[in-house]
Amino acid sequence: MCGIIGAVSNRDIVPTLVDSMRIMEYRGYDSAGIAVINSNGEFDRERCVGKVEKLVHSIQNGSSISGTTGIGHTRWATHGPANEANAHPLISSGRVAVVCNGIIENYEELRHQHLQEGSIYDSATDTEVILHELMKFLDDGLGFLDAVKETVKRLIGSYAFAALCISEPGKIIVAKRGCPLLIGFGDNETFIASDAIALAKIAKSIIVLENGDIAEISGVSETNIIDQFGEEVKRKDESILIQPKLVDLAHYSHYMQKEIFEQGSAVANTLEERITNNCMLEIETFGEEAVEIFNQVEAVRILACGTSYYAGMVARIWLESMGIPCEAEIASEFRYRNPVVPDNALVVAISQSGETADTLAALNQASKLGYKYSLAICNSPFSQMTRVTDLVLHTRAGPEISVASTKAFTTQLVSLLLLMIALAKRRGMTVDEEAEIVSELRALPSRIEALLQMDKDIAELSDYFADKEHTLFLGRGTHYPIALEGALKLKEISYIHADAYPAGELKHGPLALIDAKTPTIAVAPNNHLLAKLKANIQEVRARGGKLFVFSDSGTPIKSDELIEVIEVVKSGPFTSPIIHTIALQLLAYHVAVTKGNDVDNPRNLAKSVTVE
Known part of the structure; x- marks a missing residue:
């Protein structure tokens, strides 16, 4: 949610800031803005409601905005509606400009104090309290950095902000607590950003700021970092791992389409160097202490x-099949319960971004409750989540730009399957059993490529769904969470209401929804639950419902006037959920395209949910 970008340079930085804002569009936003200190020592600012391209149009048609130091922001509205007055950057008295991600939880208290003191508010945002705090301390005679230090002491919440001050041009000061913030170093220029992807084309290395850090970027190569205790610190300078070409659309129509088709190589990357040529798992890939902890x-x-929760649901079934007790929890619910803590329990936190606020908070709560060990399964090597757990497994899916998750989900499933093997080995899994599962994994990338050859066949189904208002999804066992994920994808990008149920629950209520206008999608692998699922399919058919059955090739289910069978590539029992997932991704994608929707940026949604 929201995106911050900033730069200190010797050249006009506006085009670079705008390009980085375009890259961060995937995070989700409803307004955009940019502010720079111009050659006259004053602020130039441009803001708009809507897309970055609208901002670019305004800049190119008369605003003549330019400067060597500036900040930009894409805002997803929380406090205050999406209008120009609430768009960032916010500026006070022509002296200070601020952009902020996150939430200032005590903003009402601070705002009340400011109004009593005679301050005038120009927006309905919680961010504006930062401006007035900074102005108060500057008016008291403090320098810019000291004003930021004192302001941070007054703020409660999870946030990251960047500020400019007219009295100290050529400088950006940032503060981080809870939300991600990075410093990037390019050719004689320094950047700040909330997302490593925004720096992929302009920075050679980055510093990941820690919670409580305040950083002063003054000049093109001078950075001073102060930790939460007020001490100057050095943070590790890391090479940026994101290749610029990975954030380009290439020949695809949408990022979601591109990312669906990248899944074969993404899965191969997840497995690389983690399984041996003789089909064994390298347990140390989870971390140096993995063997001892496991x-x-x-x-x-x-x-x-x-989506990550659905991956956890599949993993629960896998782990239980190996005799390993497991619970999968929605992080936002776990935080407010008081669960029984098993002895020697491993907490596994799953997140594409590694910055999901509810998951981070739940992880923190688990530590307080006494969970002994922790593992992060994450796609972002620079994220907060990977810095607070005992073990880490990076999914290596590469940048995922589309809001609707595709390759992040399938690589999470692969990672969880590796975890299952690692834990099952100490519970008696034989070498032959391990080799069989690993062989199935090694064959997965080629099976994904074969499945993607069905793209045109699945696209032909989209016309049927385009005018529907409701769709039901059915599944059993490990494929029930896949039905949930399929329903989520369809509702996310096509805006068709979709629900998923365990097929055995049909008679307990959902059958009342079946009619000729409501199609049903069944996920039907050829496994030990197929006979039960076939009976459920007939229950729908008998009530006049149209069914689309995604089955393995060779499954004994035949098409008729009410049943259309889509045969997908047959896979093994552990990788079958991944194959069926990709088929449902393609269906959702093509339905959304047929309806003319904004596939990559569905309404009301954001990629990285960094607030509760």
Whole structure:
């Protein structure tokens, strides 16, 4: 949610800031803005409601904005509606400009104090309290950096902000607590950003700021970092791992389409160097302490949100099949419960961004409750989540720009399958059993490529769904969470209301929804639950419902006037959920395209949910 970018340079930085804002559009936003200190020592600012391209149009048609030091922002509205007055950057008295991600929880108290003191508010945002705090301390005679230090002491919440001050041009000061913030170093220029992707084309290395850090970027190569205790510190300078070409659309129509088709190589990247040529898992890939920790683990609790939670649901079934007790929890609910803590339990936090606020908070709560070990499964190597857990497994999916998750989800499933193998090895999994599962994983990239050859066939189904208002999804076992994920994808980008149910629950209520206008999608692998699922399919058919059955090739289900069978590539029992997931991704994508929707940026949604 929201995006921050800033730069100190010797050249006009406006085009670079705008380009980086374009890259961050995937995060979700409803307004955009930019502010720079111009050659006269004054602020130039341009803001708009809507897309970055609208901002670019305004800049190119008369605003003549330019400067060597500036900040930009894409805002997803929380406090105050999406209008120009609430768009960032916010400026006070022509002296200070601020952009902020996150939430200032005590803003009402601070705002009340400011109004009593005679301050005038120009927006309905919580961010504006930062401006007035800074102005108060500057008016008291403090320098810019000291004003930021004192302001941070007054703020409660999870946030990251960047500020400019007219009295100290050529300088950006940032503060981080809870929300991500990075410093990037390019050729004789320094950047700040909330997202490493925004720096992929302009920075050679980055520093990841820690919670409580305040950083002063003065000049093109001077950076001073102060930690939460007020001490100057050095943070590790890391190479940026994101290749610029990975954030380009290439020949695809949408990022979601591109990312669906990248899944074969993404899965191969997840597996690279983690399995041996003789089909064995390298347990140390989870971390140096992995062998010691896994030898102690007696139970697993998975914490995640949205799509990542569905991956956790699949993993729960996998782990239970190996005799490993496991619970999968929605992170935002776990935080407000008081669960029983098993002995020697491993908490597994799953997040594409590693910055999901609810999952981070749940992870913190688990530590307070006494969970002994922790593992992050994450796609972002620079994220906060990967810095607070005992073990880390990076999914290596590469940048995922589309809001609707595709390759991040499938690589999470692969990562969780590796975790299952690692934990099952100490519970008696034989070498042959391990080799069989690993062989299935090694064959997965080629099976994904074969599945993607069905793209045109699946696209032909989109016309049927385009005018529908409701769709039901059915699944059993490990494929029930895949039905949930399929329903989520369809509702996210096509705006068709979609629900998923365990197929055995049909008679307990959902059958009342079946009619000729409501199609049903069944996920039907050829496994031990197929006979039960076939009976459920007939229950729908008998009530006049149209069914689309995604089955393995060779499954004994035949098409008729009410049943259309879509045969997908047959896979093994552990990788079958991944194959069926990709088929449902393609369906959702093509339905959204047929309806003319904004596929990559669906309404009301953001990619990285960094607020509760």
